[in-house]
Amino acid sequence: MSNPSKSLHDMSVAELAAGLKARRFSALETAQHFLARAQADRSGSFLAFNPEATLAQARASDARLATGTGGPLEGVPLGHKDIFVTRDFATTAGSKMLEGYRSPFDATVVSRLADAGMVTLGKLNCDEFAMGSGNENSAYGAVNNPWDSRRVPGGSSGGSAAAIAARLVPAATGTDTGGSIRQPASFCGITGIKPTYGRASRYGMIAYASSLDQGGPMARSAEDCALLLSAMCGPDPDRDSTSLDVPAEDFSAKLNDDLSGLRIGIAKEFFGEGLAADVRAAVDGALAELTRLGATLVPISLPRTELAIPVYYIIAPAEASSNLSRYDGVKFGHRAKSYSDLESMYKKTRAEGFGSEVKRRIMTGTYVLSHGYYDAYYLQAQKIRRMIAQDFQDAFGQCDVIAGPVAPTVAWEIGQNAGDPVADYLADIFTLPASLAGLPGLSVPAGFGAHNMPVGLQLIGNYFQEARLLNVAHRLQQVSDVHLRKPEGV
Amino acid sequence: MALTAQDIARVAHLARLELPPEESERALSQINGFFGLVAQMAAVPTQGIEPMAHSVELAAAAALRLREDVASEPNQREANQQSAPAVERGLFLVPKVIE
Numbered sequence: 001m002s003n004p005s006k007s008l009h010d011m012s013v014a015e016l017a018a019g020l021k022a023r024r025f026s027a028l029e030t031a032q033h034f035l036a037r038a039q040a041d042r043s044g045s046f047l048a049f050n051p052e053a054t055l056a057q058a059r060a061s062d063a064r065l066a067t068g069t070g071g072p073l074e075g076v077p078l079g080h081k082d083i084f085v086t087r088d089f090a091t092t093a094g095s096k097m098l099e100g101y102r103s104p105f106d107a108t109v110v111s112r113l114a115d116a117g118m119v120t121l122g123k124l125n126c127d128e129f130a131m132g133s134g135n136e137n138s139a140y141g142a143v144n145n146p147w148d149s150r151r152v153p154g155g156s157s158g159g160s161a162a163a164i165a166a167r168l169v170p171a172a173t174g175t176d177t178g179g180s181i182r183q184p185a186s187f188c189g190i191t192g193i194k195p196t197y198g199r200a201s202r203y204g205m206i207a208y209a210s211s212l213d214q215g216g217p218m219a220r221s222a223e224d225c226a227l228l229l230s231a232m233c234g235p236d237p238d239r240d241s242t243s244l245d246v247p248a249e250d251f252s253a254k255l256n257d258d259l260s261g262l263r264i265g266i267a268k269e270f271f272g273e274g275l276a277a278d279v280r281a282a283v284d285g286a287l288a289e290l291t292r293l294g295a296t297l298v299p300i301s302l303p304r305t306e307l308a309i310p311v312y313y314i315i316a317p318a319e320a321s322s323n324l325s326r327y328d329g330v331k332f333g334h335r336a337k338s339y340s341d342l343e344s345m346y347k348k349t350r351a352e353g354f355g356s357e358v359k360r361r362i363m364t365g366t367y368v369l370s371h372g373y374y375d376a377y378y379l380q381a382q383k384i385r386r387m388i389a390q391d392f393q394d395a396f397g398q399c400d401v402i403a404g405p406v407a408p409t410v411a412w413e414i415g416q417n418a419g420d421p422v423a424d425y426l427a428d429i430f431t432l433p434a435s436l437a438g439l440p441g442l443s444v445p446a447g448f449g450a451h452n453m454p455v456g457l458q459l460i461g462n463y464f465q466e467a468r469l470l471n472v473a474h475r476l477q478q479v480s481d482v483h484l485r486k487p488e489g490v
Numbered sequence: 491m492a493l494t495a496q497d498i499a500r501v502a503h504l505a506r507l508e509l510p511p512e513e514s515e516r517a518l519s520q521i522n523g524f525f526g527l528v529a530q531m532a533a534v535p536t537q538g539i540e541p542m543a544h545s546v547e548l549a550a551a552a553a554l555r556l557r558e559d560v561a562s563e564p565n566q567r568e569a570n571q572q573s574a575p576a577v578e579r580g581l582f583l584v585p586k587v588i589e
Contacts, residue, residue, distance in 0.1 A: 104569030197545045211544050238557050244550050310531045313524060321505060328506075330582050335575035342585045347508040356516075359507055364521055366505040367497065376532065382541035384534055389548055419516075422523045438545020463549040 008033045009167040013076055013224035016170055020065060020075040027061035027075030031119050034077045038121055038168040043144040045153075045163040046079070048123040053088035057119040064117065073227060074117030079169040081160050082123040083130050084110050084215070085204045089120065093206045094128040094138040094156075097333045097353030107204025108236045109173060109215050116231035124172055125159030128355045129324065130180055130208045132156050133424045134412065137357045142414050145188060146487040147453055151411040154184030160218050161188035166490050171219035171228055175205055176441070177212045178312050179406070179431025185218055185443040186406035186456025191473060191483060192218035193225050196463050197438035198244035200229075201236035207323040209316035210242070212435050220483055222444060222473035226251040229466060246464065254467045255474040260294035262472065265399030269305035270430055276409045282447030282455035283405050286476060290403070293475055300395040300402065304388045308432035311388065313425055314368050314381040315436070320358075321365030327353060357421060389437040392462070401472060402460040405430050406443045410453035434460045442466075444473035445482040454482075492522050 008030055011019065019025055031054050038046055054077075061075035085091045085103035092098045106114070114120070127137040135143045135158025143158045145151040146166040153162035157174030161184035164172055174181040176194035185192030193216050200215040207213060217228035234248035264287070271280065291297060329335035329349030336348035354362070368377035395402060407427055417423040434441040440463070443456035457476075461469045477483050498518045502509045509517065546554060567580055576583035 101573045104566050104572070196549055198549060237555065238562060241554060241556075242544070242546055244546065245555065246550070304534075307531060307534065310528045314528065314531075325506075329575055330584055331570075332573040333575070339585065342587055343506070344508075345585055346506040350506055351508040354507070356513075359509075359513075360517060360520060362505045362507065363498070363501045363517060364524065367493070367501045367521075370501065370504060377528065379541050380531060380534070380536060382543060383536035383539040384531060386539055386542035387534075387536070389542060389545065393548075419520075420523075421520055422527065425524065425527070436545075438549055 009037060011170065012221055013073065013170050013219055013227050016076045017073050017227070021070065023065060027058040027065065027119060028055065030075060031055060031058035031077055031121070034121055034169060038163070041166065041168055043146065043149070043162055043166060044141050045125055045143050045159040045166065045168060046122045047082050047092060047125050047140055047159070048090045050089050050122070054119060054121055061117055061119055071115060071117030073113070073231060075119060076117065077119045077121045077169060078113065079121050079124045079160065079163055079172040080110060081126050081157050081173050081175055083126055083175050083206045084173055085206065086110055086120065086123065089123050091123065092140070093130070094126045094140060095353065095355065095358070096139040097327050099334065101332055103204070105204065108201035108239060109232050110204065112234070113173070113228065113231050121169055124163055127156035127158065128358050129206065129320070130156040130175055130177055131320070131357050131361055133179070133183060133427055134417070135159065136414060137355055139355055145411050146490060147189065148451060150413050151453065152187065152414055154187030154411060156180040157184045157218065161185055161190055161192070164188065164190045164218055164220060165487060167486070171217060171224055173215060174218045175213055175215045176435065177209050177316060178435045179428050181216050181218060182406050182431050182441050182443040182456065182458060183428070187411035187454065189445045189454030189483070189485065190218060190220050191222050191225050191442070191444050192216065193229060193442040193466060193469065194440060195229060195233060195466050196440045198242050199233045199246060201240045201243050203236055203239035209319035210323060211319060212316060221477055222470045223252070223255060226255060226470045249467065251467050251470055254471045257471045258294065259290065259472065259475050262295040262401070263298045263399040264290060264295050265300035265395050265402040266297050267300050267302040267305065267395070267402060267404060269302050270404030274408050274429065275405055276449065278449030279405050279407070279409060279455050282449050283457055286446035286457040287403060289476055289479055290472065293479065298399045300398055302391050302395060302433060304384065304391055305429065305433055307384055308388055308436055309425055309429055311381045311384045312428070312432040312436060313364070314377050315385065317361040317365030318369050318378050319365070321362045321369065324358070324362055360421060385436045388433055392433070392437045392439060396462045401465070401468060404458050406456040406458040410449045410451065410455060430458060439463060440466045440469060442469040442473055444476060447482055493518060493525065
């Protein structure tokens with residue numbers, strides 16, 4: 001390590017893993033250090049702790065480190081988005097519906113990261129059932145962006161992104177249905193990747209829209225994301241029917257590959273009038289760095305980008321209305337105190353347990369699936385979804401990766417879009433297309449925009465091109481210090 | 491096409507959600523706000539395009555496989571019922587369904 005006096009919370013996942021392996025510090029003191037910071041935090045990032053379980057995991061890591069039998073990330077702490085179920089920590093999905101819920105099992109992603117040696121610090125705040133773009137839909141309160149506490153951290157993985165930026169955790173899990181890893185990563189100045197749909201198991205990931213939901217890692221650098229992603233991915237054939245039969249991969253292997261000759265597709269639809277000038281300037285700056293590293297920019301077109309908004313906001317609520325029918329007050333979760341019969345128990349339980357955005361999406365989904373509307377809305381949306389996916393395949397005939405902004409603006413102020421859900425939907429325009437196509441997407445810090453807020457560069461790859469995306473982001477981070485900057489007071 | 495108050499009431503019933511009148515009105519205007527965006531979708535010609543339910547078919551050469559039809563989970567009745575609102579003698583309690 002170059003700087004022996006560096007605080008544990010300023011170290012990367014790679015540095016922590018190396019330091020733990022060399023036994024320069026113990027897993028127990030590492031866990032205690034991060035736990036103290038996380039428990040003292042007042043930004044709303046964390047929803048649940050279980051210090052006893054955390055410290056027990058850390059002690060077990062120390063025992064394995066002592067005998068040299070540790071995993072690749074042995075003793076490195078992380079937080080899990082509260083969408084992943086955990087046996088040792090309460091799981092709420094940001095909803096009153098699941099207040100106090102304890103899962104009888106761990107999500108596959110949680111156990112895979114534990115198998116790699118990682119120690120769980122706690123559960124991270126998110127929009128209710130991952131439905132939101134600013135973490136403002138959490139039943140447990142908003143999360144403050146560490147760069148400006150009056151602003152949102154993005155969503156739905158807002159607690160994960162804010163906790164990483166505030167150095168409360170070196171890394172976290174997130175989930176991305178329509179941009180919920182990439183957009184908060186952009187808003188908080190960190191790095192996050194959503195892999196190809198089907199690469200990380202959805203078992204134990206509380207379902208929102210099953211054909212879109214995909215877990216992935218968030219950390220400060222692409223190098224750290226690669227370490228976590230390598231542990232997270234891999235087939236889970238007995239437990240997730242959409243888990244792809246694709247072997248686990250070492251996503252760190254190609255990080256340093258040369259970018260000479262890399263063709264970066266620039267879609268004109270991502271740089272239209274809806275894009276704020278400050279965001280555009282930061283994105284252009286990062287693209288210029290990439291061309292200095294040998295990449296060339298190729299104009300491409302993704303002509304149905306705008307259509308991705310209605311298509312997504314029909315398909316995702318349709319799937320949500322079906323998935324969330326399980327919350328009936330019978331087997332787990334909230335049940336209304338007073339009711340007259342079974343139907344009134346269902347109706348009151350769901351009215352009390354769900355927040356307003358979740359109810360809105362359930363109703364929209366129920367409507368588009370109902371008799372007489374299915375063909376006009378749901379089926380039409382699925383047809384355009386195929387056209388959007390095909391547009392990407394056409395574009396990848398001309399380029400290796402696609403680059404653009406993650407979101408049209410920097411993080412907005414908490415409460416700014418209250419009562420206007422469509423304003424939040426419109427802000428998802430640049431992340432929705434890759435989600436609908438099931439493609440991997442990454443957000444890497446590009447620079448800073450208005451109010452000195454972070455701006456991310458989005459990189460989209462073809463199926464299974466995660467290693468390429470991480471390679472491009474890593475090379476950018478070797479010539480840029482944007483991802484190393486800290487919010488004031490952290 | 492705009493939704494009516496009757497549509498909202500019908501959908502809320504189908505989704506088993508009790509909606510007080512003021513919430514119902516807000517939902518109507520917000521959902522109609524969204525359906526304003528949906529209009530552009532209706533104009534897209536999609537004859538002959540197969541609906542796409544999943545990206546898996548595009549991503550994977552191999553089709554999704556089915557697992558063996560064998561019981562693989564152990565009995566975890568107590569763990570599974572620990573978060574249930576009302577349980578008695580290992581059974582979930584619900585209001586009377588059949589009179």
